[in-house]
Amino acid sequence: QSVLTQPPSASGTPGQGVTISCSGSTSNIGTNYVYWYRQLPGTAPKLLIYEDSQRPSGVPDRFSGSKSGTSASLAISGLRSEDEADYYCAGWDDSLSGPVFGGGTKLTVL
């Protein structure tokens, strides 16, 4: 059981947009930054979004993050087949004094 809650799956067609949600509590998302990772099949996770909405260099602006209260979202616009991957949210948890992750969302590009 993950501390942060994500839908297990999401889907979209090429060119469309999709949003993945991440729900937490006041001890994590509600008071700390949210981070998003993408994990392509058979590879290590890669940081997509940090501090709620910031993109590391090299991450295209098709990826955007937002947060409201104890929930956060990752939006992907202009879907491409190569976006098919698992997406994880993460954040610091004050109660656990460490990083916590969502269970991951498998994105399928139809």
Added chain:
Amino acid sequence: EVQLVESGGGLLKSGGSLRLSCVASGIIFSNEWMSWVRQAPGKGLEWVGRIRINTDGGTTDYGAPVKGRFTISRDDSKNTLYLQMNSLKIEDTAVYYCTTDRVSMVRGVITNIPDSWGQGTLVTVSS
């Protein structure tokens, strides 16, 4: 470019010990807080623990499932991070990733979240 290369994984029996290594390049290793994160087969990500840089005390923290059994250390002269795993259990079976950490100060609390990741090394514990 950051490169992290883990090694040391393998197959072993429950109760055994194993030490993983992670060699870093492309960064000033001594300036980086480092973490280990694991992923059980077909499952999500789980933070294992973290070590601060020596100028911040070089101290460690661990997730509850591994506390008292796992130990993280670093050798800055070798740009290498270690994970000593003792009293291994079947549920420790996972790919273990070494990560650099993104460190932030939020409301006076220092937080660290994994940033760059290695390719991982598989640890399989059998009964």
